[in-house]
Amino acid sequence: MEKIGLIAGEALPGLPWQPRTKGHKDVVWRYSGNPVIGRNPIKNVSRIFNSSVLPFEGGYIGVFRGEQRDGIPHIYLGRSKDGIGWDFEPERIRLADTVGCEVYPKYSYDPRLVKIDGTYYFMWCTDYHGATIGLARTTDFKRFESLENPFLPFNRNAVLFPRKINGNYMMLSRPSDSGHTPFGDVFLSESPDLVYWGRHKHVLAPTGNWWESVKVGGGAVPIETSAGWLLFYHGVTGTCNGFVYSIGCAILDTDRPWIVRHRCKNFLLTPEMDYEERGFVPNVCFPCAALVDAQTGHIAIYYGAADSCVALAFACLDELIAYIKDNDIAAGAGSAK
Amino acid sequence: MEKIGLIAGEALPGLPWQPRTKGHKDVVWRYSGNPVIGRNPIKNVSRIFNSSVLPFEGGYIGVFRGEQRDGIPHIYLGRSKDGIGWDFEPERIRLADTVGCEVYPKYSYDPRLVKIDGTYYFMWCTDYHGATIGLARTTDFKRFESLENPFLPFNRNAVLFPRKINGNYMMLSRPSDSGHTPFGDVFLSESPDLVYWGRHKHVLAPTGNWWESVKVGGGAVPIETSAGWLLFYHGVTGTCNGFVYSIGCAILDTDRPWIVRHRCKNFLLTPEMDYEERGFVPNVCFPCAALVDAQTGHIAIYYGAADSCVALAFACLDELIAYIKDNDIAAGAGSAK
Numbered sequence: 169m170e171k172i173g174l175i176a177g178e179a180l181p182g183l184p185w186q187p188r189t190k191g192h193k194d195v196v197w198r199y200s201g202n203p204v205i206g207r208n209p210i211k212n213v214s215r216i217f218n219s220s221v222l223p224f225e226g227g228y229i230g231v232f233r234g235e236q237r238d239g240i241p242h243i244y245l246g247r248s249k250d251g252i253g254w255d256f257e258p259e260r261i262r263l264a265d266t267v268g269c270e271v272y273p274k275y276s277y278d279p280r281l282v283k284i285d286g287t288y289y290f291m292w293c294t295d296y297h298g299a300t301i302g303l304a305r306t307t308d309f310k311r312f313e314s315l316e317n318p319f320l321p322f323n324r325n326a327v328l329f330p331r332k333i334n335g336n337y338m339m340l341s342r343p344s345d346s347g348h349t350p351f352g353d354v355f356l357s358e359s360p361d362l363v364y365w366g367r368h369k370h371v372l373a374p375t376g377n378w379w380e381s382v383k384v385g386g387g388a389v390p391i392e393t394s395a396g397w398l399l400f401y402h403g404v405t406g407t408c409n410g411f412v413y414s415i416g417c418a419i420l421d422t423d424r425p426w427i428v429r430h431r432c433k434n435f436l437l438t439p440e441m442d443y444e445e446r447g448f449v450p451n452v453c454f455p456c457a458a459l460v461d462a463q464t465g466h467i468a469i470y471y472g473a474a475d476s477c478v479a480l481a482f483a484c485l486d487e488l489i490a491y492i493k494d495n496d497i498a499a500g501a502g503s504a505k
Numbered sequence: 506m507e508k509i510g511l512i513a514g515e516a517l518p519g520l521p522w523q524p525r526t527k528g529h530k531d532v533v534w535r536y537s538g539n540p541v542i543g544r545n546p547i548k549n550v551s552r553i554f555n556s557s558v559l560p561f562e563g564g565y566i567g568v569f570r571g572e573q574r575d576g577i578p579h580i581y582l583g584r585s586k587d588g589i590g591w592d593f594e595p596e597r598i599r600l601a602d603t604v605g606c607e608v609y610p611k612y613s614y615d616p617r618l619v620k621i622d623g624t625y626y627f628m629w630c631t632d633y634h635g636a637t638i639g640l641a642r643t644t645d646f647k648r649f650e651s652l653e654n655p656f657l658p659f660n661r662n663a664v665l666f667p668r669k670i671n672g673n674y675m676m677l678s679r680p681s682d683s684g685h686t687p688f689g690d691v692f693l694s695e696s697p698d699l700v701y702w703g704r705h706k707h708v709l710a711p712t713g714n715w716w717e718s719v720k721v722g723g724g725a726v727p728i729e730t731s732a733g734w735l736l737f738y739h740g741v742t743g744t745c746n747g748f749v750y751s752i753g754c755a756i757l758d759t760d761r762p763w764i765v766r767h768r769c770k771n772f773l774l775t776p777e778m779d780y781e782e783r784g785f786v787p788n789v790c791f792p793c794a795a796l797v798d799a800q801t802g803h804i805a806i807y808y809g810a811a812d813s814c815v816a817l818a819f820a821c822l823d824e825l826i827a828y829i830k831d832n833d834i835a836a837g838a839g840s841a842k
Contacts, residue, residue: 319705320657358701364697368654
């Protein structure tokens, strides 16, 4: 098996990890203690799911979609020593704009967290006369500065790359409609300054493989490897009783990340477990973060399950890349470029 | 009646014009020779409509939505001495990108033409994995340079302002869905360079007035007056047999054009005539250009009728602004800012 190098990855000796049990054959496997965040984790928050975490000060920190008892999602801060047990702040994150005025999104959901040049950024689905992308930054997780919305409505599932490429910030997103959107492709947009965005390029379309035939959306912040940017994403199929969300994976070109170098024809994980198949939205595995230990190549994938809880899955970098290449639907095949 | 000044407007002594007939009471009235462009105006083009014109070299020039006999719309160039009789080039406009490679949009419709600092720009609805905004420029109407698409899909009805404001280009647009879009608000976006766009702001929403209760979209390039930017737009209502498009008008703040200073509660023109009520899409009056003679304040409005032809209507600047103010739904009332 080819040895895949991590680019700029850091050693994370404390990364959540559990070896594949004997006889298990899949390239991605679940944590036996799932879900790691169950129901009613905070007073007046009934469910946490579709959330994103990063290493921080020797432990972990995360931005979490907290579905409040009024039914409205907002973003809550959580801290963890081991990435498995989480302590949450009792109140949602408060945002201020660049001149210090408080900002009150009507709702905030599906955040992704990324560190770029020492600053932490998170993007989420916010409302501005329709669902679109919110963007904020912090250096200390105490003050959170809300930046300009990168895009017009309607948009969801934004994922910022962890470094500039060719001098520009790069963000994946999935243009939507005003409802539950029975379509969806992933695009990439560039920005010199995180204020103005352009040079939009198409990246991923749904494919003829049924598990991702309806829509696809960016998931975890991409991991830079010697093979390219490893992107966990969600692929959606339709049934007579609604959508089913699975986890897929693609490898994007390092310097031109709108080019799909490899794309796995099979899902890596699909709803099978009780906590994935039943809940507020049954049949959802929705990846929002993937951490990797540069020393071992161990990957921990955080995914929302059934819009009700957070679960963990694991993979090994070399094995995963080899699996994607072995099951490659050919470079760019999923995209009608 | 308050005398309204035109800012940076030029004298257009040859502007199409026909005085209001005696007894006619409306603030906008139709040209008696309508439609000015009828069916089958070019070989293999069955209909021209939703098109935009400007003064050019002592006459007029325009970019026209030509619905070809294969059913696909593309943009055709037309020239006119008097703004009423038009000669069209037999082939559609050919675009090349910034490095000279030919660009072939799958379709191109509803263009708007604007002159900024001596260069002519036009925007249209193009396809990039979904309907979005195309942008091109020319100085001579012989070579046309295609620029980056300003926005992600799905978007339509882009209108660029005729000058920079606060150092930035300003573009109105109407985010859409992937179909016939049963909703639609007008937003404004800014760009320092016509490549990267941001600082998106909401401008106009549909109102409780039934003629514009479903969606609204930018129409003609705004006219700068001492009262603010005069914007002709389309407002849409829904019936059991489809949409009805009328012409509305608003006045936007000069320096902060996302602020609606005045908005007329009544339509200015709604389908009534044979050429507006019947055609490929019945019941459409769709404004895409408005020219004004700085000397007289005469306004000529070019609008697409029933997706089948181009028609002309007239107004006087002072009268029109007074009418809008008299029938104002109060500043910002249409927008849920």
